[in-house]
Amino acid sequence: DAMVIQNPRYQVTQFGKPVTLSCSQTLNHNVMYWYQQKSSQAPKLLFHYYDKDFNNEADTPDNFQSRRPNTSFCFLDIRSPGLGDAAMYLCATSIYTGTGWETQYFGPGTRLLVL
Amino acid sequence: GQNIDQPTEMTATEGAIVQINCTYQTSGFNGLFWYQQHAGEAPTFLSYNVLDGLEEKGRFSSFLSRSKGYSYLLLKELQMKDSASYLCAVRDGDYKLSFGAGTTVTVRA
Numbered sequence: 001d002a003m004v005i006q007n008p009r010y011q012v013t014q015f016g017k018p019v020t021l022s023c024s025q026t027l028n029h030n031v032m033y034w035y036q037q038k039s040s041q042a043p044k045l046l047f048h049y050y051d052k053d054f055n056n057e058a059d060t061p062d063n064f065q066s067r068r069p070n071t072s073f074c075f076l077d078i079r080s081p082g083l084g085d086a087a088m089y090l091c092a093t094s095i096y097t098g099t100g101w102e103t104q105y106f107g108p109g110t111r112l113l114v115l
Numbered sequence: 116g117q118n119i120d121q122p123t124e125m126t127a128t129e130g131a132i133v134q135i136n137c138t139y140q141t142s143g144f145n146g147l148f149w150y151q152q153h154a155g156e157a158p159t160f161l162s163y164n165v166l167d168g169l170e171e172k173g174r175f176s177s178f179l180s181r182s183k184g185y186s187y188l189l190l191k192e193l194q195m196k197d198s199a200s201y202l203c204a205v206r207d208g209d210y211k212l213s214f215g216a217g218t219t220v221t222v223r224a
Contacts, residue, residue: 004157031210042119042202042214043158090157094210101210103148106157
């Protein structure tokens, strides 16, 4: 089945130790998004790729970076994780069809714990 | 900025009906989405409204009034598996979404 896959599902890292989260999709969607979601809060968009074009949200900390080496894969790099970065990180994709933009499809998320 | 409000929590009994309201003030409007999110899992798409009126999909219905900046999600014949968070999201431009904080629905036997 076509889907959005995130690895790992759970990630534990140490304060200040770089960590990379990965997302892959078999939907062939041209837009990929990274969201941060803390407990009982709305998903917060960090950045997105429209094809190869990277779009950063204005309030996304510099500590967060992203790479999209090809259509299928997208990575979230946290250069120096702090305790406040512990959260669920959601990857999503979407595509424009002939009649408009489809809904976003989400991966299962990676829960990050910072010790 | 974007402002999307929905109640924090709601409780209902199995078999009952629950209505989750969402009000929004956004810089633009290009559709409103409802997602269901079980604890620790990803949001899954439930419904989409871009024109005023009611969209029905099985036990779930969603209503939109663009002039009032208002939507609701109606869950009928509640089942225990409906216990989850329900997220209201507005597409204010081409494809980006702004989410509300979600409404946690607890279904009791």
